[in-house]
Amino acid sequence: MNRGQSFLLLLIGAVALLTLFVILPFVEYVIASAILAYVLYPFHVRLSRAIRRALAGRVRESVSRRLGRMLSGISLIVASIVAVILPLAYISWVFVRDLTAIARGNTDIDVAAIEAEIAALTGQTVEVGDVLATVGQSLVNTLFGGVSGVVTTALRASVGLSLALFLVYYALLDGPAFVRWIRSTSPLPQEVTADLVDRVDAMTRGVVIGHIVVALLQAVIAGVGLWAAGIPNVVFWTFVMAVLALLPLIGAFFVWGPAAAYLVVIDQTTAGVLLALYGVFVIAMVDNYARPFVIDQQAHLNPAVILLGVFGGIYSVGFTGLFVGPIAIGVLAATLETFREDYDLI
Structure with a gap:
C-alpha cells in the first residue's frame, strides 16, 4: 500500500467518523x-x-x-x-x-x-x-x-x-x-458480494417479518383480551407484551397470566377465568402456529438470540432497537455464514 492509498484510507476513516458524529x-x-x-x-x-x-x-x-x-x-x-x-x-x-x-x-x-x-x-x-x-x-x-x-x-x-x-x-x-x-x-469478489447481499436480505426479512411482526400480532391479540376483560392501562400493558412476546411460549404470559390472577383476586372470577382460557387457547396459539408459518426459513436465528437483540437494541438506540438489535445480529450471522462458505479457513 503506497502513501496515496494510506492517506485516502485515513481520510475515509476521518470523514466516516465525522459523518457518524453528525447523524x-x-x-x-x-x-x-x-x-x-x-x-x-x-x-x-x-x-x-x-x-x-x-x-x-x-x-x-x-x-x-x-x-x-x-x-x-x-x-x-x-x-x-x-x-x-x-x-x-x-x-x-x-x-x-x-x-x-x-x-x-x-x-x-x-x-x-x-x-x-x-x-x-x-x-x-x-x-x-x-x-x-x-x-x-x-x-x-x-x-x-x-x-x-x-x-x-x-x-x-x-x-x-x-x-x-x-x-x-x-x-x-x-x-x-x-x-x-x-x-x-465492495472489495470482495462479485460472487461473494452477491451471496452476502442475498443472505443479509433473507436474514433481515426473516427477522422483521418473522419474529417481530408475530410478536406485535400476539401483543395486539393479547391486548384485545385484556381490554375485553376490563384490565386498566391496556395500551401500556400491550406495549410491554410487544417486547416480552419476542420470548417464545411464555413471553406475553408474564402480563396476561398475572392479569387473570388479578381479576380473580378482586372477585371478578368469571372475567379472570375467561381471560386465562383466552390466553391458553388464543394468545399462546399465535406463537405456536403463526411463527413457524411467517418466519422466513432462511433466517435461522435462535429465539434467545432474538430476545438478546431486542433488549440490547432498545437499551442502545431507543425504541427502534426493537427492530435494530435482531437485525444487527442477523446480519452478523449472515456475514459469518458467507465467510464460512466462500473462504477456506484452513
Missing part, C-alpha cells in the same frame, strides 16, 4: 427510515408500475417512469403516516401518560384488594402502590431521563419523524441505485 443525534430515526423503506419497497415497485401503466400513451416513457416513482413514493409516505405514524404516536402518548401516572402513584389497579389478599395469604403487609410507583419512576428515568425529559423527548421525536419520512421517500426512489453502488464498491 448520531438522530441515528435511531435514520435506522427506522431504512427499515421502513425496506418493508415498503416491494409495494413501491408494484405501485410505480401500476402508475406507469395508467400513464402509458399519455406522456413520454421517461416522464411516466419518473412520475410513477415520485407518486408511488408520496402515496406510500401518506399511507405510512396514516397506518403507522399516527397510531404509533397515539400509542406512545397513551403509554407515556399511563407510565407517568403510575410513577406518581396514580393507577386504576385495585391496589387495596391486592394488598388485602396478600395479607390474608401471607400475614404480611405489602405496600403494592409504593412498589408500582417505584417501578414506574424507574422506567420513566430509564426511558426519558425523568418526567421533565418527556417533553424534550416528544419534541425530538417530532423532528426525527419528519426527517425519517423524507429519508424513506428518497430511500424508495434511490434504494436500488444504493444497492448497486454497494455491489460495485
Whole structure:
C-alpha cells in the first residue's frame, strides 16, 4: 500500500467518523427510515408500475417512469403516516401518560384488594402502590431521563419523524441505485458480494417479518383480551407484551397470566377465568402456529438470540432497537455464514 492509498484510507476513516458524529443525534430515526423503506419497497415497485401503466400513451416513457416513482413514493409516505405514524404516536402518548401516572402513584389497579389478599395469604403487609410507583419512576428515568425529559423527548421525536419520512421517500426512489453502488464498491469478489447481499436480505426479512411482526400480532391479540376483560392501562400493558412476546411460549404470559390472577383476586372470577382460557387457547396459539408459518426459513436465528437483540437494541438506540438489535445480529450471522462458505479457513 503506497502513501496515496494510506492517506485516502485515513481520510475515509476521518470523514466516516465525522459523518457518524453528525447523524448520531438522530441515528435511531435514520435506522427506522431504512427499515421502513425496506418493508415498503416491494409495494413501491408494484405501485410505480401500476402508475406507469395508467400513464402509458399519455406522456413520454421517461416522464411516466419518473412520475410513477415520485407518486408511488408520496402515496406510500401518506399511507405510512396514516397506518403507522399516527397510531404509533397515539400509542406512545397513551403509554407515556399511563407510565407517568403510575410513577406518581396514580393507577386504576385495585391496589387495596391486592394488598388485602396478600395479607390474608401471607400475614404480611405489602405496600403494592409504593412498589408500582417505584417501578414506574424507574422506567420513566430509564426511558426519558425523568418526567421533565418527556417533553424534550416528544419534541425530538417530532423532528426525527419528519426527517425519517423524507429519508424513506428518497430511500424508495434511490434504494436500488444504493444497492448497486454497494455491489460495485465492495472489495470482495462479485460472487461473494452477491451471496452476502442475498443472505443479509433473507436474514433481515426473516427477522422483521418473522419474529417481530408475530410478536406485535400476539401483543395486539393479547391486548384485545385484556381490554375485553376490563384490565386498566391496556395500551401500556400491550406495549410491554410487544417486547416480552419476542420470548417464545411464555413471553406475553408474564402480563396476561398475572392479569387473570388479578381479576380473580378482586372477585371478578368469571372475567379472570375467561381471560386465562383466552390466553391458553388464543394468545399462546399465535406463537405456536403463526411463527413457524411467517418466519422466513432462511433466517435461522435462535429465539434467545432474538430476545438478546431486542433488549440490547432498545437499551442502545431507543425504541427502534426493537427492530435494530435482531437485525444487527442477523446480519452478523449472515456475514459469518458467507465467510464460512466462500473462504477456506484452513
